[in-house]
Amino acid sequence: MRKWLPLLAISLGAFILLVDVTIVNVALPRMADDLHASFASLQWVIDIYALALAALLMVTGSLADLFGHRRLYALGLTVFALASLACALSPNAAALITARAVQGVGGAAMFATSAALVSATYQGRDRGVAFGVWGAVNGAAAALGPIAGGLLTEGFGWQAIFLVNLPIAVVAVVLTLKVLPAGAPAGSTGARLDLPGAATFTLAAAALTYALIRGGEHGWGDALTVAAFVVSALAVLGFVAVERRGAHPMLDLALLRRPSFAGLLTGALIYQLAAFSGLVFISLWLQNVLGLSPVRGGLALMPLAGTAFVVAALAGRHTHRFAPRVPIGGGLLLIAAGSLLLWATVDSGSGQSSLFAGLAVIGVGVGLTTPVLVSAAIDAVPPHQAGMAGAAVNTFRQLGMTLGIALFGAVFTARLRAVSTHGGSQHAAYAAGVDRISLLAALAAALGAALVFLTSRRPAVAEPPTPSAPAPAPEQSVAH
Incomplete structure (x- = not known):
């Protein structure tokens, strides 16, 4: 069993960083009461973490190439643990949001290196088994977050959802330093940091997220809302200019001219948006309206x-037998179908049982899509850009979560306001909000499925996929 200890170290880190994307969901009402936080502040508690992951994945991948994957993974675990402690000790919403941002920095370092460590540690049949376990952990972690959050919040308080990371991180660090390979000497790959690209990408994503959140709260004609949209657009133009002219771009824009790769990036963003962003608002409905405890609210998911x-x-174990568009596009169609079930069954008289069928179908779609996304993106680009492709698809996944929460938050808030204005009850208002975001999620997932089916036409590979085993590039390889 000793040979699987490295996989345990890697899986522990992957689990806590992805669980923390959604573990906050069911704790939001308790946080709001204790910290006297507004709805917009609560959105940022979730969004800032996903935004940090999305913005820094490719940069931390380059750092891993420079300083070694094991070293950066251990450093990421340490930063993540310390930030988790700061989250638990936060006296107000501003401090919690700041600590969550730092937690995202540590999570990015872990996410950018964990799969490359699996690739470096295992060979042959063991590699296929290791990636199967790693993929299952990735697929289930975000979905398990609300359940773990409910159990911890009700049993020990919302602070426990962060404190639980500490012992897990300590075990992972110890195992990492003892059993994981040290890897190549620092700087041996010749990688370079694309700081201008990272800065413009982060500014564009942050400004767009802020615009969506503020627009939902203060109106789309609000001066700061409009200004944020303008800043985001200018930052996107700056990112394009930087990446086109840079010697070591974070993302080679020429890859976007490949329909299969561009379609997979879009599919990855829509997948995360459609499958997980709505859980935040469903959790609010379960607790604030139906009166469920955090545990029962988590178990409802x-x-x-x-x-x-x-x-x-x-x-x-079996998806390698099919072209990647089959499990990815099929998974997105199932997410669309599950979301339509939620749209059809949730109304002002519904209880938690109205969620079961829709969530189960969405879960099947998530299970089909997750293990294949990264390997399909890698297969769609030249081998020397495999690392960049893997980092890009994971970046777009986290960006989808960030933008999804902001967009759905704006829609949800508007529905609450509209129903309440016309004399509707709180139950009716919340149900109308869940109804609307479920419909939007269904439409988005169906669009993502169509894009994947139309653009991803590469044949299936003969060997089982190794979703995060990119071939190293002299200058551009980025672990993911």
């Missing part, structure tokens, strides 16, 4: 988590 884990573990 179990159909998604359970089916995602089982399907990811089983499908990972």
Whole structure:
């Protein structure tokens, strides 16, 4: 069993960083009460973490190439643990949001290196098994977050959802330093940091997220809302200019001219948006309106988590037999179907049982899609750009979560306001909000499926996929 200790170290880190994307969901009402936080502040508690992951994945991948994957992974675990402690000790919303941003920095370092460490540690049949386990952990972690959050919040308080990371991180660090390979000497790959690209990408994503959140709160004609949209657009133009002229771009824009790769990036963004962003608002409905405890609220989401884990573990062994567009596009169609079920079953008279069928179908879609996304993106580009492709698809996944929460938050707030203005009850207002975001998620997932089916036309590979085993590039390889 000793040979699987490195996989345990890697999986522990991957689990806590991805669980923390959604573990906050069911704790939001308790946080709001204790910290006297507004709805917009609560959105930032979730969004700032996903935004840091999205903005820094490719940069931390370059740092890993410079300083070594094991070293950066251990450093990321340490930063993540310390930031988790700061989250638990936060006296107000501003401090919590700041600590969550730092937590995202550590998470990015872990996410950018974990799969490359699996690739470096295992060979042959063991590599296929290791990636199957790693993929299952990735597929289930975000879905299990609300359940773990509910149990910890009700049993020990919302601070426990952060404190639980500490012992897990300590075990992962110890195992990392003892059993993981040290890797290549620092700087041996010739990688370079694209700081201008990272800065403009981060500014564009942050400004767009802020614009969506503020627009929902203060109106789309608000001066700061409009200004944020303008800043985001200018930052996108700056990012394009920087990446086109840079010697070591974070993302080679020529790759976007490949329909299969561009379609997969869009599919990755839509996948995360459609499958997970709505859980925040469903959790608010379960607790604030239906009066469920955090534990029962988390357990109400179990159909998604359970089916995602089982399907990811089983499908990972067989999906290599099909062209990537089949599990990815099919998974997105199932997410669309599950979201339509939620739209059709949730109304002002609904209880938690109205969620079960829709969430279960979404979970099947998540389990099919997750293990294949990265390997499909890698397969769509030249081998020497495989690392960049893997980092890009994971970046777009996290960006989808960030923008999804902001967009759905704006829609949800507007629905609450509209129903309340016309004399509707709180139950009716919240149900109308869940109804609307479920419909939007269904439409988005269906669009993502169509794009993947139309653009991703590469044949299936003969060997089982190794979703994060990119061939190193002399200057541009980025672990993911």
